Amino acid sequence: MPNEQALAELQSFLGDRLARSKSERTQHGVNETWFPPTLPDAVAYPQTTEEVSRIVATCARSGCPVVAWGTGTSLEGHALAIAGGISLDMGRMNRVLEVRAEDMQAVVQPGVTREALNTELRATGLMFPVDPGANASLGGMAATRASGTTTVRYGTMRDNVMALEVVLADGRVIRTGTQARKSSAGYDLTGLFVGSEGTLGIITELTLRLHGQPEAISAAVCAFDDFEAAVATVIATIQMGIPMARIEFVDETTAAIFNAQNGTQLPEKPHLMVEFHGSESSAADDARRFGEVVADMGGAHFDWATTTENRNRLWAMRHGAYPACIASRPGCMGLVTDICVPISRLAEAVRETREDIAKSGISGPILGHVGDGNFHAILLIERDNAEELKTAKALARRMAERALRLGGTITGEHGVGAGKKDLMTMEHGEAWDVMARIKRALDPDGILNPGKVVEVAQ
Amino acid sequence: MPNEQALAELQSFLGDRLARSKSERTQHGVNETWFPPTLPDAVAYPQTTEEVSRIVATCARSGCPVVAWGTGTSLEGHALAIAGGISLDMGRMNRVLEVRAEDMQAVVQPGVTREALNTELRATGLMFPVDPGANASLGGMAATRASGTTTVRYGTMRDNVMALEVVLADGRVIRTGTQARKSSAGYDLTGLFVGSEGTLGIITELTLRLHGQPEAISAAVCAFDDFEAAVATVIATIQMGIPMARIEFVDETTAAIFNAQNGTQLPEKPHLMVEFHGSESSAADDARRFGEVVADMGGAHFDWATTTENRNRLWAMRHGAYPACIASRPGCMGLVTDICVPISRLAEAVRETREDIAKSGISGPILGHVGDGNFHAILLIERDNAEELKTAKALARRMAERALRLGGTITGEHGVGAGKKDLMTMEHGEAWDVMARIKRALDPDGILNPGKVVEVAQ
Structure with a gap:
């Protein structure tokens, strides 16, 4: 095992803060989505910058990979030690x-x-x-x-x-x-x-x-007959300069899943969930103007959540969307896509994606941060079903191609990791090579999270 | 002349858009501040990206420097071809x-x-x-x-x-x-x-x-008995979350120069010049709240400039500060400093700088974008007076050291160019070497604006 020497050295100064047990390695070898488990050789738990420096210097001497680990919640396999080596758990x-x-x-x-x-x-x-x-x-x-x-x-x-x-x-x-x-x-x-x-x-x-912290916060949920009206509402709100603190879209499938999981009675239609931050008067003024836009666009069921409790419930529901979607199909896992397009092309991007998912036979609720033009389809696939995984990956790839055709990006916020490297040339062309040059300049031996973001010939 | 071959090749496809006359070279060899004139070998006027690409590729083949030129208004000699080569005028x-x-x-x-x-x-x-x-x-x-x-x-x-x-x-x-x-x-x-x-x-x-474009704009000028009160007003305004579009500080020396140059009757005291952007109601509300802060801090002479004409006059005066300062001392030029510190240290930074300038015997009006913690002293020195230039450079260096001691940066907005390279290690330590590595990775032959920002052994 080529990393043994580094591990022995690390053990000498980290003691039991270098863990080699199967259970700790497994804990740092899994991920929240479809990537297969990939165990590091060991897990290091540094407590100071000096220790991190010493760990990296030690690994550098023998070419042992170092892969930083935070909470393991990333969605593109970022923290998996796919070339072996140390999982550097920063939790302490x-x-x-x-x-x-x-x-x-x-x-x-x-x-x-x-x-x-x-x-x-x-x-x-x-x-x-x-x-x-x-x-x-x-x-x-x-x-x-x-x-x-x-x-x-x-x-x-x-x-x-x-x-x-x-x-x-x-x-x-x-x-x-x-x-x-x-x-x-x-x-x-x-x-x-x-x-x-x-x-x-x-x-x-x-x-x-x-x-x-804003002096005042107001939040609202409103339903639309179709997603085009929801998106048009977003665009109009931005253009009027109404300062939203959040504006989230969930489609009718997600609304149905929310109802099933949370006991809510949302209409099973596309929704916007919004929040305004400001002074008492400005938050109220923003909310009023937003309400007018919603009405103009035919939106309805306009529920305000002005109490902290209601607001927290609203955002807990939104943030719980991913596990709720997973739970909606027993035995499934999620392949979460993440494209971002200019606002003017958002309706087009969502429409084409819905149609593509509908044709695929896979369930894929859509939701996202539409104020940024960023949305996700959570493609719900059966665990260990290679056929469904293949279909989902093909859908994800077409979403990425769609994003680029519409002037956007293959990932709005989830990053590249191991999952999106094969799409990088499509987005960046020769600029991907510039990234690789920077990587080589700063990490000539390729020990830092190898196999991610860039392609570097070793 | 080592660049002759490149120049001949460039001439072949640029024709008269490669200028070698003394006058055009001089025009691209001067700058707005104290750097001595440095003439490029020729000036190229590309019209398309393809031409820029061809020019750079041609220069790369013979190691001829390429230095981009915009309007020549930078203040640290950025656009001077200090190693010769081509001034690439992007104006067309x-x-x-x-x-x-x-x-x-x-x-x-x-x-x-x-x-x-x-x-x-x-x-x-x-x-x-x-x-x-x-x-x-x-x-x-x-x-x-x-x-x-x-x-x-x-x-x-x-x-x-x-x-x-x-x-x-x-x-x-x-x-x-x-x-x-x-x-x-x-x-x-x-x-x-x-x-x-x-x-x-x-x-x-x-x-x-x-x-x-904001629906409504309001602007104001107010005077304070001392600069500490002006700075305290800025901090309080930021902490109250009053959204300023601009908040500029000028000291009593600058106010006196404004009066002499513009026929205004500003009190010869430190001033803040502010502007609010928003809806009619929010801009008025912001202005009212700001007025209360000013009153609390003992500020006075609170002039509102709500008409476009008055506002334009106000900002024309502020933007004209640099030439006005230069004109205030016949035969002088300016060495413009540019430090930026955390807001909490701004009063300290300004006070120490004022005291240091006062001791130096040089005139140095102070003004700046205090909402960012960024301010300038315009050190007015006699043209061709080596002694004064030396004094001014020493003052500027001490300002940079002060900025770093207070957690800030040696340049808030003017950049490094040729003028601040000797301060880069002081700010960045080993990180300056990281910049050099990136430079070498992207421009291994060092043809792009050589001698600026980083130090690269050729």
Whole structure:
């Protein structure tokens, strides 16, 4: 086993924080979607940046792969050690190091989850808004450039990570970015590491941009006779400049699944779920104007959820959509697609996707962050049914092709991982080679999360 | 002359669009601040991406430097051909290629200026808000990651460039980004080229994010007894979440210069100049709340400029600050500093800078985009006075050191160019070497704007 030497060295300074048991390796070898289990050779649990640096330097010497692990909630097999090596579990680096309320910044270790941070921030009047649904680690969210339901208002991780500490492939530790709100001091390395999926360096500290907790929040659910009307409502709302904090679409299949799982009585029609943040008067004003747009578009069943309890129930339902869909077909698993198109092409993209799914014979509820033009089909396939997996992959590929034809991207927020590499040339052409050159420049031996994002001849 | 062969080849397909006259070379060899004139060997005027590609490929074959030129308004000698070679004047690639109003995007060639774009957009209800003062080219603004007075609300070029077409150092043409509002399909190459100052590639097309023209705008000027009160007003306004579109600081020296140059009667005190964008009711509400903060902080002389004419006069005065300062001391030139610190350290940074300038014997009005923590001292020095230049450079260096000590950056928006390279290690440490590795990976022969941003051993 070529990694044995590295493992022995790691054991010498990590002790029982290098785990080699089958159970821990299995825990770090599974994923939330269709990728087959792939066990790492060992799991390391660093507690400090210095340990991460030493682990990476040790692995570098013998070419042993290092694959960072946050909470394992990514959907494209990002954290699977497909070439063996170490799964670097960042979960014990989970301290909020500093909250600088005056500058609206927090400094955190990568293992802090977004919910843990927001719990810590509760009394400060501040919040970290990026919300991909899962209670992911902030390091993982940065590494995959996560976004989610609030992106339409607050941006993605790209917009909310100000500075990083990163361990490079040779073990050196660098800092990117500053505490200032902007800088033009050279290449944007922070932006380069955000979204690099652990292939260029290991994030060991993040400085995050915080936002004020809104004085007032209002939320609503409304149903439409067809999805075209729902999408037209989104476009009109954006064009009127009504500032939405969230605007989510779920189709009639998803609404039916919600009813079955949550005991709700939503009409089994396409829905929009929206939220407005602001002062008491501006949130009310935004809601009123949005209500007028909905009425113009023939929307109905307009339920406001102004109490915190109702609102939490609403978003819990939305965030629970993925497990609810999985549960709706016993014995199934989900292949979750993730395309993003310009808003003007959203109706077209959704329509073609619905028709394609309908023809396939597979069930595929559609939902998404339509304020960004981003939507998912959750393709529900039988576990170990190769035929259905093949059909689902073909549907996913056609979705990606459709996204590109309409000016969009093969992945709005889930990332590339192992699952979308074969689509990268289609989106980027020669620019994919530029990515590979950057990878080779920063990780010449290819030890950091090998086999992901780029194709590098070793 | 080693570049002769490249020049002969270029002449063969550019004809008289390769200029070698002294006057055109001089025009592309000067700059707006203290850098000595540095003439390129020739000036090329491409009209298409294909021509840019052919020019770069030709130069690559003989190692001839290629330095992109926009409008020549940058302040750190970015566009000077300090190693000779070609000045690539993008001014004839100045078409707005497409306005996609529904998606709030415009596709432009790099030579389009921000004012030309906004003129073209006037009837659409949309605008491009990034405003560095000068009527710079959008290609140049992207290359230097420009920002300016409206950044506090609308972000920098990093936030407003969605996609690029770029000619690489070997002449290949790539596209980065898409028309979708977000993507997590691999490394953020758009973000990497934005701010790379022509050292990694030549931008030949930009897709820009547009914003709605505000329904209502209000602006105000108010004076404070001391700059601490002005800065405290900025911090309080940010913390109350009052959305400013601009918030600019000018000190008492700048106010006096404004009076002398514009015939205004501003009190010779520190001032804030602010602007609010929104609906009629929200802009009025924001202005009212801001007025309360100003009163709390002891601010006075609160002049509202609600008419377009008065507002334009206000911002013309602010944007004219640099030439006004230069004109205030006959025969002088300006060394313009540009640091950015966290808001919580802004008062400290300004106070120390004022004291340092006062001790130096040089005049240095201070002004800046204080909503971002970014400010400039315009150090007014006698032309050809080596002693004063040395004093000014030492002041600038101490400002940079101060910015770093306070958690900030050596340049908020002017960039590195030739002027700030010696400060890069101080800010970035080993991360500067990462930038150099990226440079070498994308431009192994170092032909693109050599001598800028990074240090690469050839």
